Amino acid sequence: MSAERPTGRSGGAVLDGFRAAPGVHCETTMLGNMLRHAGVDVSEALVFGLGQGIDAQFFPPPPHASVPPMLTGRVGPGLVAEHACAALGIGLVTLREADDAGAHAQAVAALSAGRVVGVTVDIFHLDYFASRTHFSAHCLALHGLDDSTAYVVDTAQQGGAQQLPLASLVRARASDEGFMPSPRLHWHLDGGPDALPGSAADLAPRIWPAVQGAAAHCLDHGRGDDRGISALRRAAGELPGWGLLPRSEAVIPEIARFWRFAGTGGTNFRGLYAEFLAEAHALTGDADLLPSLTAFTDIVAAWTDLIDHVSAHAGAADRSAHLKEAAARLHAIADAEEAAFARLLELSRDRTGTV
Structure with a gap:
C-alpha cells in the first residue's frame, strides 16, 4: 500500500500525497484513484476492461409512473470494482453500515490506514452536481474528512477533485431514493500482492x-x-x-x-x-x-x-x-x-x- 501517512484531523483524516485523477465514469474513476494511491497505476479503460464492465440493462417505465425507460451500458454497481480487483489480485473490502455514525467511523478508519475510500451517493445531495434528480448509484473516491468537509474525486465532467460539505456527504450516502440505492456502502482496498501489477x-x-x-x-x-x-x-x-x-x-x-x-x-x-x-x-x-x-x-x-x-x-x-x-x-x-x-x-x- 501507499507509504504516505494520513494527516490527523479532529473527527477525521486526510490523506497526504494524494493526487486526484478524474475519469469519464464514476466507478472506474473511484477505483482508479483507490488503486493509484496504493501504487497500482493502471488506466481507466484497463480498470473497466479487467472489471468486465461492458453490458446492457433495460429498465422499462413502471406502470402509471412518469419515469422514462432506461437503457444502461454497464454491469451493476460495484461489479466493476469487484472483478477488476480480483483480476489484479488485490483484496477489496465491501462494508455497509446501518447508521450515519457507523458509516463515518468506517471511512475514518480506512483513511487513517492510508486507504482511499469508495462510496456510493445520491447525486441530488451533492452541492456541485448540476442535476436535481435522485440517482443513488453514483460513486466517489473519498480521500479526506474533517469536521466540516469531505474531500472527494468525481468524474472530469463533474469537476474532478471537489470539496463537499460533510453534511451533504452524509445525506448523499444515506439516501434511499432514486435508481439502485445502496445507502452507506463503501469500499477500500485490503493490502495487495507481493509484487503490485503494473508492467x-x-x-x-x-x-x-x-x-x-x-x-x-x-x-x-x-x-x-x-x-x-x-x-x-x-x-x-x-x-x-x-x-x-x-x-x-x-x-x-x-x-x-x-x-x-x-x-x-x-x-x-x-x-x-x-x-x-x-x-x-x-x-x-x-x-x-x-x-x-x-x-x-x-x-x-x-x-x-x-x-x-x-x-x-x-x-x-x-x-x-x-x-x-x-x-x-x-x-x-x-x-x-x-x-x-x-x-x-x-x-x-x-x-x-x-x-
Whole structure:
C-alpha cells in the first residue's frame, strides 16, 4: 500500500500525497484513484476492461409512473470494482453500515490506514452536481474528512477533485431514493500482492480471462430479455412506442442525452471498451484483437449517430417514422455488438484454452 501517512484531523483524516485523477465514469474513476494511491497505476479503460464492465440493462417505465425507460451500458454497481480487483489480485473490502455514525467511523478508519475510500451517493445531495434528480448509484473516491468537509474525486465532467460539505456527504450516502440505492456502502482496498501489477508482463495474462467473461456475459440470453444483447433488442422493439410516453417531445431527447453523457449511459462504455481493446492489443501484441478493435470503433460511431438521431425527435416532421428509424438503428447496433462479442468469445476461449 501507499507509504504516505494520513494527516490527523479532529473527527477525521486526510490523506497526504494524494493526487486526484478524474475519469469519464464514476466507478472506474473511484477505483482508479483507490488503486493509484496504493501504487497500482493502471488506466481507466484497463480498470473497466479487467472489471468486465461492458453490458446492457433495460429498465422499462413502471406502470402509471412518469419515469422514462432506461437503457444502461454497464454491469451493476460495484461489479466493476469487484472483478477488476480480483483480476489484479488485490483484496477489496465491501462494508455497509446501518447508521450515519457507523458509516463515518468506517471511512475514518480506512483513511487513517492510508486507504482511499469508495462510496456510493445520491447525486441530488451533492452541492456541485448540476442535476436535481435522485440517482443513488453514483460513486466517489473519498480521500479526506474533517469536521466540516469531505474531500472527494468525481468524474472530469463533474469537476474532478471537489470539496463537499460533510453534511451533504452524509445525506448523499444515506439516501434511499432514486435508481439502485445502496445507502452507506463503501469500499477500500485490503493490502495487495507481493509484487503490485503494473508492467506489461504482469498485466497481459489477465486480459484474456476478462475478455472471455465479459463476452460470455453479454451473449448469455439466459439472463432474460432485459440484460446483455437481449436488452438492446428489447429496447429497440419498444422504442417506436416511446412516442406515447407523457411529455414525449421532451423525454425522448432527454433519453438521448442520458445515453451520450450519463455515467450509466450506452455509448460511454462502448468507447471505454474500445480503449481497453486497444490497450489489450498493446499489452499482448496479439494482432487478432485488431478486428475487434475496429468493430468497437464502428459501434461507438453507430451509437453516436443513433443518439444524434434520437436527440432530434422533437423537431422531426413525422415523429412516428423517426422513432421507427431509431429502432432500426438500435437493432443494427445489437447485431454489430453480438457479432463483435461472439468473435471476442471465440478468440478468448482459444487464448485461455477454456470453454
